[in-house]
Amino acid sequence: MKFLNILKYPDPALRIKAQNVSEDELKNISKFAKYLAYTMYKAEGVGLASTQVGINKRIIVIDISKKFDENYESFLKNQDILFLNKNLIIAINPEIIYKEGKITHEEGCLSVPEFNADIERSNIIKVKALGLDGKEFITEADGILSIAFQHEIDHLDGILFIDKVSPLKRTLYNAKLKKLKIKEKVH
């Protein structure tokens, strides 16, 4: 299994809008989807979008169950276990087709280290997407799962959750990042 490099804010590649996966590409995407899921579990995230690893095709993986250890041990033995995990969602060309209500929750992101913020999103959503088998599915989500879908689909459009916080919070985070970088250079 391959751990993919996760791009970090403010990398400009995180701003590229991803393209739909074509029918031809779908046939060859399964290996990449596995790597993407593996990378998400290993980084202990609940979701990861292809944009975050520098691939500009619309693919997201989500698992909000947070059973990292159990999954991780299994991967090392058998990578196919990954796809037997019923908590893992792989969505290709995902689209939000319905939104209802509001929910505010503290979010974090593997591409925006050491930063958390309350973000308001839709509470109930319906997502239309393709599975790895190329078949279309529609799923309804609320709460954390709904938030995860919206957060990951935003990534595919080049949007980060930090874009949704107040300018002051963003400025403070940018200053913190600068300090961290200076520290890295000194040591």
Ligand SMILES: [Zn+2]
């Ligand atoms: Zn993210």
